[in-house]
Amino acid sequence: MARMDDDMAWFAELSAEDRSWVGVIVQAGIKSFVDWYADEVRHPQLDGSAVAAQVFGAAPRALAGVISLQQTVDLVRLGIEVVESNLEAVLDPDDVRDVHAGVLRYGREVAFATAEVYARAAEVRGAWDARLEALVVDSVLRAEADETMLSRASALGWGDRGAVTVVLGAVQPDRRGGELFDExxxxxxxxxxxxxCASQGDRLVVILGGVEHAEKAATRVLSFFGPGPVVVGHVVEDLGHAHLSARSATSAHRAATGWPEAPRPVPADELLPERALAGDGHARRHLVEEVFLPLVAGRDTLVETLSTYFSQGRSLEATARALFCHPNTVRYRLRQVGDLTGLTPTDARDSFTLEIALVLGRQSGRE
Structure with missing residues (x-):
């Protein structure tokens, strides 16, 4: 115990109770060796499990979380060194060599037993962490964000670095579980x-925190998803609001088959038309409130011009003839549509979104 105080700085920092348990382990190890050596004739073979039970069995399992594996190895090494240095003082000279060989043999088994104890603790902790992580992800997907969920995430090492996004895609058929999540x-x-991370059936869910740009963040983990669309939800302020990003990502992932040419990853908001057609009420409201109503509130002619542009096959000249105006006037109004909505009518994808928004806006009856 004096050597531990002198040689191991971490030992002095332990609580009195933990120091006491370390002393119990040391005493149990020496006593177990003495008992084994005295009975070696009848029991020549060492049982690693028995050694682990005899040496570490008295100490509480929680001690493995207080003392690291490296510290335990140092403890075993010091124990063997102290025993060896005192053999000549307590034994007849003729017995020292045989006892020394026994110490080496038993010390080897103690080292294996130490590795077994920490490996078992790591397996239990890993299995518990995996279940805890699955619960946190499931709570986010089911919009059950509460203090319990946040506490569980903190226990898993979630650093709460700020903005959060949710990424959804297919699971790779040959890569599932802990190893994939660790990567x-x-x-x-x-x-x-x-x-x-969590896998739900054939779907992989990744929640990312500390995100500055959703698509760039999703690109970092893109290679871990299987074939098919990978959807990234919009960025929210923290984990407590991650269910909003998860909701849009889940809806977009279900509807992504409607846009086979979608980029990978694709933002959930880029799939608003497909989500609306698939029955997503949030996507419909978004298109009405963020696209249709700004056009109605902008200028009376914008909705009319846009509708005519679509009905005339997206031809500027045909639209101008139908509205009795110059093609440049049509171009100017279409640019205004882009300024108000962020969608360019002359772009095929954006024009599809605008056309769906016009239909939904008329159906809503809001003006």
């Missing part, structure tokens, strides 16, 4: 982000 978290940490 996702490692890549996210290298990019300065937090990550929580």
């Amino acid at each position: 996702v978290r490692r890549v996210a940490r290298a990019a300065g982000m937090d990550a929580l």
Whole structure:
């Protein structure tokens, strides 16, 4: 115990109770060796599990979370060194060599037993962490964000770095579970982000924290998804609001088959037309409130011009003839549509979104 005080700085920092348990482990190890050596004739073979039970069995399991594996290895090494240095003082000279060989043999088994104890603790902790992580992701997907969910995320090492987004895609058929999740978290940490992962059936869900740009963040983990669309939800302020990003990402992932040429990853808001056609009420409201109503409130001629532009096959000249105005006037009004909505009528994808928004806006009866 005096050597531990002198040689191990971490030992002095332990609480009195933990120091006491370390002393119990040391005493149990020496006593177990003495008992084994005295009975070696009848029991020549060492049982690693029995050694682990005899040496570490008295200490509480929680001690493995207080003392690291490296510290335990140092403890075992010091114990063997102290025993060896005192053999000549307590034994007849003729017995020292045989006892020394026994110490080496038993010390080897103690080292294996130490590795077994920490490996078992790591397996239990890993299995518990996996279940905890699955619960957190499931709570986000089901919009059940509460203090319990946030506490669980914190226990998993979630750093609450700020903005959060949810990424959804297919699971790789041959890569599932802990190893895949470890790689996702490692890549996210290298990019300065937090990550929580879970697989639900054939779907992989990744929650990223500390996000500055949703698409760039999703690109970092894109290689971990299987074939098919990968959808990234919009950025929200924190994990407590991540269910909003998850809702849009889930809806977009279901509707993504309607746009086979979609980029990978694709923002959920880029799939608003498909989501609306698939029955997503949030997408419909978004198109009405963020696209249709600004056009109605902008100028009376914008909705008329846009409708005529679509009905005339997206031809500027045909639209101008139908409205009895110059083609440049049509171009000017279409640019105004782009300024108000962020959607360019002359772009095929944007024009499809605008056309769906016009239909939904008329159906809503809001003006």
